[in-house]
Structure formats: C-alpha cells, structure tokens
Amino acid sequence: MNFSELPLHEQVLTGIERTGFEQCTDVQQRVLPVTLAGKDVMVQSKTGSGKTAIYAITILQSFITAQADNREVKALIIAPTRELAVQIKADIDELAGGVNNFRVGCFFGGVGYAKQDEWIEKGLDVYVATPGRILDYQKMKKVDFRQFDIFVVDEADRLFDMGFYPDIQKMFSLLRPVKERQTMLFSATLSTKVRHLAWQFMNEPKEIEVQPEEITVKEITQELYHISKDEKFRLLLQLLKQDEPASCLIFTNTKARCVEVSKRLSMNGYQSKYLMGDLPQRKRLEIIGWMKSGKLRFLVATDVAARGLQIDDLALVVNYDIPEDYESYVHRIGRTARAGKSGKSITLADEEYVFNLEAIEEFIQMKIPVIWPEDLPEVEDKSASYTFRDLVPRTGVRSSSARRGGTPSPSRGRKQAPRRAPERKQRRPRPAAPPKQHPPRRSAKAYADLSALPLEERLAYYKKEYLGNQQPADEPVKKTSSP
Structure with a gap:
C-alpha cells in the first residue's frame, strides 16, 4: 500500500x-x-x-x-x-x-x-x-x-x-x-x-x-564464528579488515569490556568511541550525533544503545559478546537493515557466552550460519601487549578522607606526625608458567557439520569443547561476570 x-x-x-x-x-x-x-x-x-x-x-x-x-x-x-x-x-x-x-x-x-x-x-x-x-x-x-x-x-x-x-x-x-x-x-x-x-x-x-516468524529482519545477513576468548579480538580485526564496513556498531555485555574493545580498536587504527549508561548525557548525545553524521565509523556500546538508536545505512553490527537475553539479539541486529534495507550482523561465540546461543536460535526459529575463520587477511594487533587492567583501570577508589566513615581531614595549621610507610613482605618469586599449548586447528568440515546438529548434540559438543572435565555435563554452567 x-x-x-x-x-x-x-x-x-x-x-x-x-x-x-x-x-x-x-x-x-x-x-x-x-x-x-x-x-x-x-x-x-x-x-x-x-x-x-x-x-x-x-x-x-x-x-x-x-x-x-x-x-x-x-x-x-x-x-x-x-x-x-x-x-x-x-x-x-x-x-x-x-x-x-x-x-x-x-x-x-x-x-x-x-x-x-x-x-x-x-x-x-x-x-x-x-x-x-x-x-x-x-x-x-x-x-x-x-x-x-x-x-x-x-x-x-x-x-x-x-x-x-x-x-x-x-x-x-x-x-x-x-x-x-x-x-x-x-x-x-x-x-x-x-x-x-x-x-x-x-x-x-x-x-x-x-x-513470530516476522520477528527477525529477513534482510540481515547473519554470520556466527566460534572462537576462543583469547583470540576473539584478533578475529574482529581480521573481519573488519576484510569487510571494511562504512559504519559498524559493536555490542558487548559489560561496560568494562565496552571500554576495552573501543580502546583496542583505536590503538589499531580504527578510531572509535564507546557508549554506555555511565557517560554524561551530553557526551552520549554528542557521540550518537557523530555516528549518525558519519564523522564516526566505529561505535562500541552496551545494550543501552540496542533500542531506539537509529543510524541510517548502518553497514555492520557485531555481537562481540553473545547477549544473555535472547530478545536483545534481535534488538541489536535490528540496528541494521532498518525500514526494509539490507545489512549484516556478525556474532562471535566464545566459551563464556556460547550457551546463550541456543535460546537465541530457538527464538528466531533458525540456526545462525556458522562460518569458519579461514582465508582471512593477516593482521597485527597493536594492543596485544596491553592487559585488560592497562586499558580499563579500576575506578571508584577515593582518598581515605573522602570515604564514608574515614578519618576527617586535619584542620589548618595543625602539624601532623609523619607516617611511616608500611613495610612490604618479601614474596617468593613465582615459577615461570609453562608455555600455553594451543589446540589443533579444527577443520572447516567440523563446523559445517556442527550447524546441522540437533540441540542436545550441540550442547554436548560445547560442554566437551569448552569445559572439558571442569563440570559434569548434567550440571548448569555458572557464568562468571566480566570485569
């Protein structure tokens, strides 16, 4: 009509x-x-x-x-x-x-x-x-x-x-x-x-x-990559170099991870900003304005931006973390392919959030096509030498005088006795950790077969692959919150 x-x-x-x-x-x-x-x-x-x-x-x-x-x-x-x-x-x-x-x-x-x-x-x-x-x-x-x-x-x-x-x-x-x-x-x-x-x-x-079958935007090309947590950011760099999207919105599950990914992208030449609820309102609106006007190509966000954020002709949405709420997946990828336009979404499944996948696929009534990460361009991660804490320092630490119940600040003119620095105990040096053994590379055929497996077999595969003998197969997986 x-x-x-x-x-x-x-x-x-x-x-x-x-x-x-x-x-x-x-x-x-x-x-x-x-x-x-x-x-x-x-x-x-x-x-x-x-x-x-x-x-x-x-x-x-x-x-x-x-x-x-x-x-x-x-x-x-x-x-x-x-x-x-x-x-x-x-x-x-x-x-x-x-x-x-x-x-x-x-x-x-x-x-x-x-x-x-x-x-x-x-x-x-x-x-x-x-x-x-x-x-x-x-x-x-x-x-x-x-x-x-x-x-x-x-x-x-x-x-x-x-x-x-x-x-x-x-x-x-x-x-x-x-x-x-x-x-x-x-x-x-x-x-x-x-x-x-x-x-x-x-x-x-x-x-x-x-x-229900109308819930997922049909014009979105959906891709799923299984990858370990340690190798996830490098894979993201490879995918960005391969696709070279005109604009990209990347979702994480935590605010700390949002800051980390944004900083790592900027260090690798992808100038980006992060968007989350802790930012002052004026700053949030300013960042959204940059993204809409095309001044900013890469935006990393928590789910605060998943609803209502409309960016014309958004080329790519990346689920850096699989959302814990299956409906959030639809809201996230819905940022692209708006009003009948085409778009693309990429989801990275690691050992921490892979168990959220089944609920999503049941909700959207389809299995997300699994892509094996091969023939991707070589990249150098310039942020590899930086740890999580180097990029996301602990916040919220205040001086002792500012803490509730702490010692009040001294009055003017009153001399304070010098404080002796506490002696540090000598710690024994830790033995060097053995070199990390990387698992052998899986074949493309294994992942092609994986996408066709029924629910029970896929869950069994994930538990064996990512948990090993850490937990019995019949016990629920306890998720650890990201920093």
Whole structure:
C-alpha cells in the first residue's frame, strides 16, 4: 500500500515524500487505517518496522484536522530511554516538514531544566519524554496531563523491564477519561502486563500482533564464528579488515569490556568511541550525533544503545559478546537493515557466552550460519601487549578522607606526625608458567557439520569443547561476570 492511498492531508503527504518513503511497511499498512480513524490500538511491533511513523503520522493528521476546526490537539509520547526520545523527536520533526507551526519538545533527565522549561513556556503540540522527567514536571504543576488528546506508550515491554510500570499506571490515571482521548501502545511482545494495562486504561483497543516468524529482519545477513576468548579480538580485526564496513556498531555485555574493545580498536587504527549508561548525557548525545553524521565509523556500546538508536545505512553490527537475553539479539541486529534495507550482523561465540546461543536460535526459529575463520587477511594487533587492567583501570577508589566513615581531614595549621610507610613482605618469586599449548586447528568440515546438529548434540559438543572435565555435563554452567 502507498501512503497516498491513505486518507492523509496534503501537508502530511509532503512530509512523508521528503523522507523518501512511498510504500507502507506491513505494520504501517495494518495499523494506520485504525489509528487514523481515531481508535485505540495495542501493537506488537519488531525493531525497525516503522512504528514511529505510525503514531507520528496519526498525530500530524489529527493536528491539521483540528486546526481546520480552530481546535488544538496535544500529544504525549513516552519512551524508555533518552536516546530513543531524542530519536523520536528527530523523526517527527522530519515527517512534520510540510506542516506549519508544529512544535515538538523532548524531555529527559541527566540535563538541566532551563531549555525544557523554555519549551513549555513557548507552548508545544507534542511532548516526547522519559517517565521520570515528565512526572517531575507534573509534580511541579508545569505540565497538566489532562491537556493531552493523544497518549502514546512506545516500547512498553522495555519500560516495564526498567521498572516504570507504576509510573505508566500513574500517567494513565492523570489523563482524561478513556473516551476523551486516543491511546496507542507499542511493544515488542504483548505480555500479560501490557494487556492488563490496555484492558484497564484503553478504550476497546484493537490488538494487532506480528507473527513470530516476522520477528527477525529477513534482510540481515547473519554470520556466527566460534572462537576462543583469547583470540576473539584478533578475529574482529581480521573481519573488519576484510569487510571494511562504512559504519559498524559493536555490542558487548559489560561496560568494562565496552571500554576495552573501543580502546583496542583505536590503538589499531580504527578510531572509535564507546557508549554506555555511565557517560554524561551530553557526551552520549554528542557521540550518537557523530555516528549518525558519519564523522564516526566505529561505535562500541552496551545494550543501552540496542533500542531506539537509529543510524541510517548502518553497514555492520557485531555481537562481540553473545547477549544473555535472547530478545536483545534481535534488538541489536535490528540496528541494521532498518525500514526494509539490507545489512549484516556478525556474532562471535566464545566459551563464556556460547550457551546463550541456543535460546537465541530457538527464538528466531533458525540456526545462525556458522562460518569458519579461514582465508582471512593477516593482521597485527597493536594492543596485544596491553592487559585488560592497562586499558580499563579500576575506578571508584577515593582518598581515605573522602570515604564514608574515614578519618576527617586535619584542620589548618595543625602539624601532623609523619607516617611511616608500611613495610612490604618479601614474596617468593613465582615459577615461570609453562608455555600455553594451543589446540589443533579444527577443520572447516567440523563446523559445517556442527550447524546441522540437533540441540542436545550441540550442547554436548560445547560442554566437551569448552569445559572439558571442569563440570559434569548434567550440571548448569555458572557464568562468571566480566570485569
């Protein structure tokens, strides 16, 4: 279906044409006729399906229709993360290119209130917000939830996972009655919590569910490499040299590993930055801006960037660590091949995270093709002489006077007796470790056969290969957290 076939105002169609979209995605084709009629919906939508355009176009159409009747329409959109909120605002601004006097503001924590206060004073048509900041404004009586005609909850399952379920319930209770507003709820999965919220606070919502086989983006070329943890970074360098991607997003499971991989890449000539929750908000937005504009080719991130981060024409996604949550795999690789475009993802399976693989393959209903790392270009790892602690020093160590319960700092003018440095005990030198024995190289045929094995046999292979006699085969593997 073309957008021109929908009952849309000319100004809305102009904005859609400027973005370069002509054909509706499957979700847009099924949902837009319902939302444009003013009805409530709860939609299961996969990452990169074009769901943002659904509620953006619906809001724009309602805004123009109300203008003709000398009315105002105001909308509130709730997103789980600051990055997603910023992306939603950017998408709406782009689609609203043909609509006059349409004002959108973005509200999130981690930054000051001044600029956001200014937006409220000038007046807005759409508020895009994270739960904490918008509820702060409600408590300060600067935002009245009864003014909103349209309420959108994006990535509801993610919001609930982050503990915002009570906040969303509170927002619903602050809105006008269900028949006086339109509500749209989008979620990757329609869980019991999602449905309960819809039944309790929505007006007979139409449920539109994507079938399981539609979960994984079909246009993504997926590859899997089995590699030991010690050899993983070198393999990454070889793959980057072979593919030479125009842009690459690399995911790790821990913040410390994220910093390490980013620094090792930079030392090897791949200028990169890392993105994680500990960074100041301004720095995070600056890094995302560099990646979107093409100034930065390589970005290493934790799952904080897995949802809502939209980078046009992202060439490659690398799962440096296999995610522990099988749904995170879909959200990660969904950063590429957005809106029907093609893309590529590479997953590196080592002995620490290989057991997460089976749940992922069961969820996406396919076995990820196994590629044997042969005929790859030779590389020199210029960071090989640096240890993990050389690149990621321990943080959070404060002086004794700053520690809670520590000795208070001396008053001025009071002389302090010199402290004697503690004597260090002489340690016996450790015997030299024997040279590391590398296992013989496996044949390509072995890995080709591996991808065809059933679940039980593959698990048995992994346990024998990576655990040896460390653990009985019938006992669960205890994962050790990365530094």
